[in-house]
Amino acid sequence: METLFDFGCFTGNWPYRRLRNSSLGNLCQLHRRFHVTGGLVSSLDAVFYNDPWEGEGPLCNDLPEGYRLASCANPKLSCSLLALERGEHGTALRLYPGIHDYGPQMPELGEMVRFAGELRLPVIVTARLEDPRLSYLLRQTSVLADQWLELAVKHPKTAFLLSGFSLQELLEVSDTPWPENVCADTAGLCHSLFPLLQLEQTCLAGRIVFASFAPLQTLGNSWLLTKDRGKALASNLPIMQNTRKNP
Amino acid sequence: MGIVDIHAHVWLGRVREDAASLLRGMDYYGVEKMLLSGLGSLDPEPEEINLLNSQVAALIREESRFGGYVHVNARHANAMDVLSRGLEEQGMWGMKIWVSTLCDEPAWDRLYDLCAQYHAPVLVHTFEKTVGQLAGESAALHLRRAALRHPETCFILAHLGGNCYTGVPAVADIKNIWADFSGSTCRGDDLPYALERMGEDRLLFGSDGPGSFSSSLGQVLEIPCARVREKLLEGNARRLFPGLRGIRDGNTV
Numbered sequence: 135m136e137t138l139f140d141f142g143c144f145t146g147n148w149p150y151r152r153l154r155n156s157s158l159g160n161l162c163q164l165h166r167r168f169h170v171t172g173g174l175v176s177s178l179d180a181v182f183y184n185d186p187w188e189g190e191g192p193l194c195n196d197l198p199e200g201y202r203l204a205s206c207a208n209p210k211l212s213c214s215l216l217a218l219e220r221g222e223h224g225t226a227l228r229l230y231p232g233i234h235d236y237g238p239q240m241p242e243l244g245e246m247v248r249f250a251g252e253l254r255l256p257v258i259v260t261a262r263l264e265d266p267r268l269s270y271l272l273r274q275t276s277v278l279a280d281q282w283l284e285l286a287v288k289h290p291k292t293a294f295l296l297s298g299f300s301l302q303e304l305l306e307v308s309d310t311p312w313p314e315n316v317c318a319d320t321a322g323l324c325h326s327l328f329p330l331l332q333l334e335q336t337c338l339a340g341r342i343v344f345a346s347f348a349p350l351q352t353l354g355n356s357w358l359l360t361k362d363r364g365k366a367l368a369s370n371l372p373i374m375q376n377t378r379k380n381p
Numbered sequence: 382m383g384i385v386d387i388h389a390h391v392w393l394g395r396v397r398e399d400a401a402s403l404l405r406g407m408d409y410y411g412v413e414k415m416l417l418s419g420l421g422s423l424d425p426e427p428e429e430i431n432l433l434n435s436q437v438a439a440l441i442r443e444e445s446r447f448g449g450y451v452h453v454n455a456r457h458a459n460a461m462d463v464l465s466r467g468l469e470e471q472g473m474w475g476m477k478i479w480v481s482t483l484c485d486e487p488a489w490d491r492l493y494d495l496c497a498q499y500h501a502p503v504l505v506h507t508f509e510k511t512v513g514q515l516a517g518e519s520a521a522l523h524l525r526r527a528a529l530r531h532p533e534t535c536f537i538l539a540h541l542g543g544n545c546y547t548g549v550p551a552v553a554d555i556k557n558i559w560a561d562f563s564g565s566t567c568r569g570d571d572l573p574y575a576l577e578r579m580g581e582d583r584l585l586f587g588s589d590g591p592g593s594f595s596s597s598l599g600q601v602l603e604i605p606c607a608r609v610r611e612k613l614l615e616g617n618a619r620r621l622f623p624g625l626r627g628i629r630d631g632n633t634v
Contacts, residue, residue, distance in 0.1 A: 269511060327593055353599070358594070358595035
């Protein structure tokens, strides 16, 4: 049976709706059902904390074999860079610019991204965590893939993962070859028929990793997409290699 | 197990392309039967309504795995004739309400009565949004009011009402309202929440195709109980739609 690694999954609480199975144990159990061998896990609580490590630190200590932490990084928090210097980070950084309301031009972000490259921490850019039509409390600003690609070009030593972008958003920026340090994931591809086959025809062939956004989204969605895997889906991209190793 | 998809579309101007895409999805995901409606303008004129229904009727004749809904705009003077023709002559199994008119407007009443006579379910696009709500786009509370006026008519709350946390509570206690979980909202707990509030006997699989199958099918895959999965994927639809009973491989047995 073919196995998968989930490059985008979560534990914890979400303030806008009840998540029934959001513990780390629940996630691992769900993964086992779908033959997912491990994951890059983030704390949903940390998204809203002024000190994200309060949410990520305990999670980091509890991760079983095969699981790694993608810790929340928020350049708008004054101690975000200091936290990285202190080692308060996972094997990757997950950004939430749509929730924390900043763009790739932010100077503090540039410094963070540069430092992440030195630490060999991939930077995961989250497009959105909720469907904007359904969130009357959570206001998410637009996260534009082309702008983040420009940032990636400026930081060739940092690996980037564009996470949760829709098929349409990816197709719109696939006319020109992507930088070698950028890939994308399947978390936002759930609204299209055979999206991987469409992406196979673009420069993104071999540049898409599996990510479920479970338990915010059903893992089954992204899992089904892997069944039509073509060249678009990569099981082990070199630029994400560091996330699969022990810290 | 043959999946029954009760909610898909073909779009004006690309009917053949959409039908081919849907059939590809059906073959790949094991969908045995799919119910279509034709969509185009947000508030179509009678000529467009006629064209949409004719195109769906043609697809039904050509491909036994397709079934159809009559797309009706209640404000049109010929709405009753459109519905009657669809159910009696064009082989449709239900009526589709999209976004031209709120579903609780009195203009629909006689149409609902006719649907009850034909045991034809009414599929109502319902989507309560925080942004982009259309003037004629029904929400679950509109459907609740309509269903209470017409207890003999079966209604389907499409997309779990969009935001299931406002949609499902509005209809859970109304026994002539069913719900499909079609569409692009693939949130992790939508279906478990709907199961808790509505039970396992009134929820229906729909893809909202040709957009996607995985959004809806993926939700079912996470349901641990096989009995419930079977009901969601086909059993409930076969109980609701008389035309589906006794049908295998697209043929009546």
